[in-house]
Every structure is written in structure tokens, then in C-alpha cells.
Amino acid sequence: MGISVCIASGKDGVGKSVVAANLAIVLSSLGVETLIVDGDIEGASVGLILGVDPGGLTIHDCLSGKADPKKAVIEASGTKAVIGAIGIEQLVGASLENFPSILEDFTGAFDIVLVDSQGGLGDNTVTVIGSCQALLLVLTPDIGSVTNGLKILAVAKKLGTTVLGALINRSGSPYDIPADKIADLMRLDVIGELPEDETVKRALFEGVPVSVGYPDSPFSKEIRSVADKLIGRT
Ligand SMILES: Nc1ncnc2c1ncn2[C@@H]1O[C@H](COP(=O)(O)OP(=O)(O)O)[C@@H](O)[C@H]1O
Ligand SMILES: [Mg+2]
Numbered sequence: 017m018g019i020s021v022c023i024a025s026g027k028d029g030v031g032k033s034v035v036a037a038n039l040a041i042v043l044s045s046l047g048v049e050t051l052i053v054d055g056d057i058e059g060a061s062v063g064l065i066l067g068v069d070p071g072g073l074t075i076h077d078c079l080s081g082k083a084d085p086k087k088a089v090i091e092a093s094g095t096k097a098v099i100g101a102i103g104i105e106q107l108v109g110a111s112l113e114n115f116p117s118i119l120e121d122f123t124g125a126f127d128i129v130l131v132d133s134q135g136g137l138g139d140n141t142v143t144v145i146g147s148c149q150a151l152l153l154v155l156t157p158d159i160g161s162v163t164n165g166l167k168i169l170a171v172a173k174k175l176g177t178t179v180l181g182a183l184i185n186r187s188g189s190p191y192d193i194p195a196d197k198i199a200d201l202m203r204l205d206v207i208g209e210l211p212e213d214e215t216v217k218r219a220l221f222e223g224v225p226v227s228v229g230y231p232d233s234p235f236s237k238e239i240r241s242v243a244d245k246l247i248g249r250t
Pocket of ligand 2: 032033034056059061132133
């Protein structure tokens with residue numbers, strides 16, 4: 017039996033999906049049987065980050081009962097993934113009711129199931145956090161992200177989801193709140209500090225995951241260090 021880990025944040029735009037997809041690639045390359053599931057059903061982007069051609073089965077097809085979840089698992093950039101649909105049509109009537117049981121099946125078949133989530137505290141996000149055994153909080157080193165991140169920690173606590181730690185993303189400005197201060201404020205381990213890095217955007221533009229296209233970039237190097245630390249903790 018593996019572990020499900022939600023990649024969560026207090027708000028969108030902090031880099032959850034980029035972190036989740038690249039972490040899945042790196043964990044897979046280290047020999048950990050890893051699956052990344054797009055749990056952001058309103059704003060699915062894992063397929064785009066992995067550079068997958070749309071048109072195959074998606075988490076939306078699994079949730080609606082149209083597809084056997086096992087058949088929706090694809091291989092991309094060396095990891096396994098269940099991506100989300102990006103069109104508006106699949107959103108109509110999409111419900112996460114079956115998400116917990118689908119996820120449980122996946123954790124039976126993989127070592128780590130990373131679940132990319134929607135930011136904030138909406139019903140979908142709460143369902144996804146509550147379905148996962150553990151959570152990694154992604155935040156940017158600013159007061160808004162920290163404040164909203166604290167709300168996610170409170171939700172995780174209430175739902176019994178273990179918080180593994182925080183990943184600070186887009187760091188490198190002199191006006192960042194320092195990592196040790198964030199750790200103190202949030203009473204949480206900072207597992208990684210991922211730098212602001214142009215190659216993240218460049219890779220997205222080119223349709224290739226940054227850890228594959230630019231393995232020596234500062235972001236990719238730090239993702240590898242996060243993966244090493246996670247292997248020791250899960
Ligand atoms: N470390 C980084 N350096 C530069 N740009 C980044 C970094 N992390 C994320 N981004 C950019 O920020 C945007 C939002 O990232 P995304 O992963 O979609 O956030 P979220 O899933 O939290 O909404 C993307 O355009 C991405 O390229
Ligand atoms: Mg996202």
C-alpha cells in the first residue's frame with residue numbers, strides 16, 4: 017500500500033502544478049513507483065505541464081464513471097499520470113464524489129500518489145485534501161501566501177491529513193520572508209526552497225517539463241533535493 021500526498025496551497029498561482037508534475041517525474045526517475053493525479057478538476061493543468069497530447073482518458077472520465085481508472089493511467093516523461101480534461105464540456109456535472117475510492121485504488125498500486133489540487137478552501141479542495149493521507153503545502157515567501165497557507169494547515173488538521181511540510185516556491189527576492197521565519201510562524205518543516213527560475217516558464221512555453229528539458233536549472237536541482245528528502249519521510 018502506498019501513500020497519497022496532496023500538493024496544496026492557500027491560493028492558486030504559487031506553482032503547485034509545476035512542482036507536483038516535476039516531483040512525480042523525479043521520484044519516478046529515482047525508482048519510486050509514482051503516479052500524479054490531477055485533482056484540480058476546474059483548472060486541470062498537469063497534462064499541459066507534462067506536454068501530453070489531449071484526447072485520451074481523463075480523471076473527469078473516471079469521476080463520471082465513463083472510464084475504468086486503471087485505463088486512464090498514461091505514461092509521460094517517465095512518470096505515470098492521470099490527467100484532467102481541459103475543456104469546459106467535461107466540467108459540466110463533474111463531481112468529486114468518487115474521488116476518494118478512485119484514489120484508494122491507486123494507492124494500492126503505487127508507492128506514492130501525488131495529487132495536484134486546486135488552491136483555496138472550496139469544496140473540491142477540501143474533498144481532495146480529505147481524500148489524501150498526507151499533504152505538502154506549496155507557498156510563495158510572502159505574507160498572503162503564508163496567511164492563506166495557515167488555513168490549509170487548519171483544514172488538514174481537522175480532516176486528519178498529515179502535513180509533511182512546506183515547499184517554498186519562487187524564492188530569491190530580498191523582500192522574501194526567510195524560510196526559517198516561515199517555518200517558525202507556521203510550525204512546520206520547510207522541505208525545500210525552490211528558486212524563481214525563468215526556465216520554468218520557458219519549459220512550459222516549449223511544452224516540456226522543466227526537470228526533463230532543463231535538468232541543470234536551479235529549479236530542477238532543488239526538485240531533486242526535495243524528492244530525496246521525501247523518500248526519507250514517506
Ligand atoms: N519557480 C518558478 N519560477 C518561475 N516561474 C514559476 C515558478 N513556479 C511556477 N512558476 C510559474 O507560475 C505560474 C503558475 O504555476 P502553477 O504551477 O500553474 O501554479 P498553481 O498550480 O499553484 O496554480 C506558471 O506560469 C509557472 O510557469
Ligand atoms: Mg495548478
